[in-house]
Amino acid sequence: MLAYVYRAARDDPINTDGGDLSPQLHSSVRTSNLKTSLRLLSLGTDPNFYHKEKECCPLHIAAGAGQASQVELLIVYRAHPGTTNSK
Numbered sequence: 001m002l003a004y005v006y007r008a009a010r011d012d013p014i015n016t017d018g019g020d021l022s023p024q025l026h027s028s029v030r031t032s033n034l035k036t037s038l039r040l041l042s043l044g045t046d047p048n049f050y051h052k053e054k055e056c057c058p059l060h061i062a063a064g065a066g067q068a069s070q071v072e073l074l075i076v077y078r079a080h081p082g083t084t085n086s087k
Contacts, residue, residue, distance in 0.1 A: 021040050021043060021044075021045040022045050022046050022049035022051075023049075023051065024040055024045070025037060025040045025041070025045045025046075025047070025049065025058050026049070026051050026054060026058055026061055028040060028070075029058045029059075029061050029062035029065070029067060029070040029074065030061055030062070030065045030067065031065075031067070031070075032067060032069065032070075034069055034070065034073055037070055037073055037074075038073060041073070041074075041077045047059070047074045047077045047078060047079035048078075048079055048080050048083060050083075055085055056085045057079070057080075057083050058070075058074055058079065059071060059074050059075075059079040059080075059081065059083065060083075060085060062074060
């Protein structure tokens with residue numbers, strides 16, 4: 001359970017200037033790079049953010065891309081597996 005703990009460094013490259021980080025999570029979960037997704041989630045990104053243009057949530061994107069570790073990370077951060085797409 002403690003495998004997903006992140007402590008941000010002072011030189012963290014993720015933009016936290018008050019903008020919404022949720023769209024960045026959609027891009028991050030397509031890859032196998034858990035570090036970026038973990039940073040975004042630890043900064044308060046909504047794991048259930050519904051992207052209106054893509055018509056899905058990060059869990060669907062990660063599962064569709066075959067990223068099992070990203071799916072696990074999202075579920076640890078309380079992504080809802082029962083959420084449906086609009087399509």
